[in-house]
Structures are given as structure tokens and as C-alpha cells.
Amino acid sequence: MELRAELEEQIEQWRGYVRRRQAISTADVDELEDHLREQISDLAATGLDDEEAFLVAIRRMGSLDAVSREFAHEHSDRLWKQLVVAPEMPADGTPSWRELAVVVALAVGAGAAVKTGYDLAGDEAAFLRNVSLLVFPFLAGYFAWKRRLTAPVVATLLVPFAVLAVVLNVYPFEPGGSTELLAALHAPVVLWLLAGVAYVGGAWRSDARRMDFVRFTGELAIYYTLLALGGGVLVGLTAGVLQIVDVDVEPVLESWIMPFAVPGALVVAAWLVEAKQNVVENIAPVLTRVFTPLTVIMLLTLLVVLVTAGGFATVDRELLILMDAVLVLVLALLLYSISARDSLAPPGFFDALQLILVGTALAVDAVMLAAMLTRIAEFGTSPNKIAALGLNLLLLVHLAWAAWLSAGFLRGRRTFVALERWQTRYLPVYGLWAAVVVIVFPPLFDWV
Amino acid sequence: MSGAIRIDKDLVAASATPLVLGILAEEELHGYAILKRVAELSSGRMQWTDGMIYPLLHRLERNGLVSSSWGSSEAGRRRKHYAITAAGKEALAERHEQWSVVADALGQVWQAAQRPTGIARPAQGWA
Numbered sequence: 001m002e003l004r005a006e007l008e009e010q011i012e013q014w015r016g017y018v019r020r021r022q023a024i025s026t027a028d029v030d031e032l033e034d035h036l037r038e039q040i041s042d043l044a045a046t047g048l049d050d051e052e053a054f055l056v057a058i059r060r061m062g063s064l065d066a067v068s069r070e071f072a073h074e075h076s077d078r079l080w081k082q083l084v085v086a087p088e089m090p091a092d093g094t095p096s097w098r099e100l101a102v103v104v105a106l107a108v109g110a111g112a113a114v115k116t117g118y119d120l121a122g123d124e125a126a127f128l129r130n131v132s133l134l135v136f137p138f139l140a141g142y143f144a145w146k147r148r149l150t151a152p153v154v155a156t157l158l159v160p161f162a163v164l165a166v167v168l169n170v171y172p173f174e175p176g177g178s179t180e181l182l183a184a185l186h187a188p189v190v191l192w193l194l195a196g197v198a199y200v201g202g203a204w205r206s207d208a209r210r211m212d213f214v215r216f217t218g219e220l221a222i223y224y225t226l227l228a229l230g231g232g233v234l235v236g237l238t239a240g241v242l243q244i245v246d247v248d249v250e251p252v253l254e255s256w257i258m259p260f261a262v263p264g265a266l267v268v269a270a271w272l273v274e275a276k277q278n279v280v281e282n283i284a285p286v287l288t289r290v291f292t293p294l295t296v297i298m299l300l301t302l303l304v305v306l307v308t309a310g311g312f313a314t315v316d317r318e319l320l321i322l323m324d325a326v327l328v329l330v331l332a333l334l335l336y337s338i339s340a341r342d343s344l345a346p347p348g349f350f351d352a353l354q355l356i357l358v359g360t361a362l363a364v365d366a367v368m369l370a371a372m373l374t375r376i377a378e379f380g381t382s383p384n385k386i387a388a389l390g391l392n393l394l395l396l397v398h399l400a401w402a403a404w405l406s407a408g409f410l411r412g413r414r415t416f417v418a419l420e421r422w423q424t425r426y427l428p429v430y431g432l433w434a435a436v437v438v439i440v441f442p443p444l445f446d447w448v
Numbered sequence: 449m450s451g452a453i454r455i456d457k458d459l460v461a462a463s464a465t466p467l468v469l470g471i472l473a474e475e476e477l478h479g480y481a482i483l484k485r486v487a488e489l490s491s492g493r494m495q496w497t498d499g500m501i502y503p504l505l506h507r508l509e510r511n512g513l514v515s516s517s518w519g520s521s522e523a524g525r526r527r528k529h530y531a532i533t534a535a536g537k538e539a540l541a542e543r544h545e546q547w548s549v550v551a552d553a554l555g556q557v558w559q560a561a562q563r564p565t566g567i568a569r570p571a572q573g574w575a
Contacts, residue, residue: 066499
């Protein structure tokens, strides 16, 4: 049976070729191989020899490039990096030193911008308002370079950026007022979504690309944390050694290292996420699986404490702000784990756990809303309260519908895609709200 | 390959979904068997690029129109079977309606084209 062995070898070789396509998973290769073998045996039954049958079957399968492109189209999550990073370029075609040079230049540029801004800004508040504006062009610039953005897309980025820059610097904010702080806090949200438009190369209407951006955001947070940890250890050790020999690094650290390292690391992290996607791809599902149950425990604890503490009016403002941060964190975790999940997998234990997470978050959100309304009823409105209330309502709608969809998915009534789409379609709402807080709140509340 | 005619890419794309759904509505099948059924139904005149059916099936699955399960073939290989879901049946009914309209209109066009005199007669579908 020499021919058989030869055929097996050919099929094995073909498998190897197909396996190298990132868009085609192992299970898909099994499916295709089963197809190929059946086709070969059917053809052999009509009188072709193994060699001929193999060739005909391969030809009928279609060109590997075309088929793998179709797979890529359908399973963009499997190779979102390859799709967006190297538009029709050979895998090893780009000189990586050029990209590295661009990244380093942009990172240094971001650092220089922040440093100059810090030195030029009269007071801390002015710097705080502008810091995100200073970093944004370099991050967006990287994506603009990488995706070769068209002029209309660049214009859609520049116009809101300019509006923000003008608003943040022309509005006559009361010094130390809360509208100023709110504007400074919400501007980065708007800018981040704008960076998202740059990231997806202007295809912001596409749900799949939006999900890519969610993924990117999660990975970026991980990489940034890793860089910060590594940098912290390095700086700490250096400072420790220098202190022993009586050299004080604090001034250098404050006025040079931090202004350059913090924004620079953001650009570098963005590049790392782009370049080293595969490494983190394996971490992401693990991380979400570890933190989802832990977050459920945290939320339940908070819920019990909040409810048993009683007297919502006494709940102070700081607690409400912290709780808002907790809910935003929960939402980020939810988005990230949805983005890391294979949308074809059937509902499982983890999906149930996620529904519990959303359910507890909803309960916490409801308690928070009650506390806020009580506070507002008692002490009247303030920019802080309205901003927090607005965010809470947005979160409530987001989580409630997510819970509804995920319950439907668990019972097999809905697809996971419906849940995914809800997340990606709702995202811009946060950007709009942040824009309202930056642009409408200050005049509405008389700049206080 | 005998008798296969080249069918325009857009037409294949448009007809593939209802064909696959319709075939799966009869019975649960794996990809290769679906293609064989397509060839059978068209007496071998319609042939797709085999590899393309899988991304299509995966898309239908993602949209909840079909469901899949792994089984094994007679030879003991891993084999993925597809079955139509309730949503798939709904979608099929919807497509059926759309295609009936198209086919009906086209049928009249073909008939009219065969009559060079071009005398208008009441169309059959307008009873």
C-alpha cells in the first residue's frame, strides 16, 4: 500500500499548510480534512488514483488564500491583529526597525509634550485639564501612521479634538470648582473613544472593529500595568542604590523621568499590544476567569455593607464616587471577558457566573441610585451629583439589558452575538455623555 | 464536473444561505454532505468552491440559524454536523417568500423574452 502512505503524507503536508493560517482554527482544519478525505475517497471510487483524487479534491476545496480570507472574514476575532496590523503585507515584509523608530519618536514626543505642558501651565489645574490633550495626538498619530488614515478620518478626529482643546482652555472655570475637575476627568473618555476611531482605521460603524478596540483597550491596560511595574522596580532599585551613595534622584525623577515615562509608556504599550498580540491572547481569558468570581465576592460584600449601614443620606460623597469607580471597573471586566470569549462556544458555567456578576452589579447600582436620589432630595443638585447620577443611569441601562440578553443566551433563546452587539453599540453613549459633561456642564452650573 | 455552469459570484452568495438552510431543514448533515446535496439538487450543474461552505456555515451558526455538534464518521474521524434551529427555520421561511417573489417575476420575464412579438398578455401570477 505504498500509494496510501503517500496520500497520507500529502494530506499531512496539506494540513501543515492550512494550520499556518491564523484564521483557521484546529477544529476547522479537522472539519476541512474530513471533507478532503471524503472527497478523495468518493473520487477514488469513480476510478481516479490517489494522486489524481488528491489533486482534484484540493482544487475543489478552492485556493487556500481565498478560503482562509473567507475564514478571516467570518472569524475576525481570531486574527484581529493580523487583519488590522499588516494590511496585505507579507508577514516578514515590513522592516520592524522603522516601526520601532516611529514608536520611539512618538513616545518621546508625548513625553516632551507633557513636560513642556507641565512647565508652561500656570497652575496644576490647567495642566490637569490639558494632559490628555497633550498625549492624545501621539497615540492617535501612531494609529494614523499605522492604518494610513484617510483625510476625512483625520478630519473627524481633529475637529472634536480642537473643540475639546478650545472648551477646556477658554471656559472661565472657577478655580478649584467641580465643573473644572469634572471636565478634566471626562475629557480623556471622549479622547479615548476618538483614539478608538483612529484605531479601527475609521471603520467605527463596524461592530467587529469596535470589539477589537475593546480587546485592545483591555490588553493595553495589562501591558501598561506590566510596564509600570517593571519601570517602578527599576527606578526604585536605582534610587535605592543612589541614595546609599548620597545622590538624591527625587528632583530628576519628578521633573524628568515621570513626565517622559508615564505618557511614553502608553504609546509603547499600544505598540506592544499591536505587535505581540498572541502572547496576551492566552492570558486574557485566564485573567477574566480569575477576576470575575473575585469581583462577584467584592460586590456582594459591598452590597451587604451598604444595605446594612442604613440611612442612605449619610453615605458620603467620596463613597459614591468610589462606588462609581467600582461599577466602571465591573463594566470593564464584563466588556473584556465578552471580547475574549469565543462567540461560537455554547453557554457554560462561566456565562452563568458572568450573569451573576452583572446581577450583583445591578443591585449595587440600584442601591447607589437610591442613595444618590436621597442625597439630591436632601441637599439639592450639584455638578458632581448630576454627573454621578448620569453615569449611574447609563450603567444601569447597560447592565440591565446585558443581564437580559445574557439570561436569554443561557437559556438558549439568544445568540452570544446579540450580547456582543449590545456592548459595542452602547459604547458611544459613554463618549456622548462625557462630551456633555465637558461641554455643557460648566456653563450650565455657572463654572463652579 | 460535467455540466457545471459558471454561476455569477453574487448569485451564489445570495442563494447559498437559503439553499443550505433548506437542505438542513430536511436533515442534519455535515459540510461535505451538504455540498453533495447541492450538486444532486442541481443535477451537478451548480458547484461551489468547497472550502467556502465552512465560513458560511460558521456565520449561520454565529447568527443562531444553525447549530453544530461533533460526531464521528464511519471511518472514525471527527466530523461536525449541522442542524437547523428554530430561528433558522424562520429565516428560511422569510427567504422562501422573498425568493418566490423574485422567481415569479423572473419567470414572467423569461416567458416574455421568449415571445419576440412582445404582445402583452395577462400574467399568470396576477389572478
